[in-house]
Amino acid sequence: MIGIPDDERPVEFSDDDELDVLPDQTSDDTDTGWGEWRAPDEDARLLEERPPHW
Secondary structure (H helix, E strand, C coil): CCCCCHHHCCCCCCCCCCCCCCCCCCHHHCCCCCCCCCCCCCHHHHHHCCCCCC
16 A cells, blocks of 8 residues: 555454464475485384394
């Protein structure tokens, strides 16, 4: 609106509570974002390959 100062300008807010303004984690903050494929859970493989003296 022309001629109305910003502090007097009406602002409409959305009633959508599910609106995600900022995500918890960005896509570039993941393994895939760094160009790495996420490996499946390797606990079973690591336990299987555990040296006998452990």
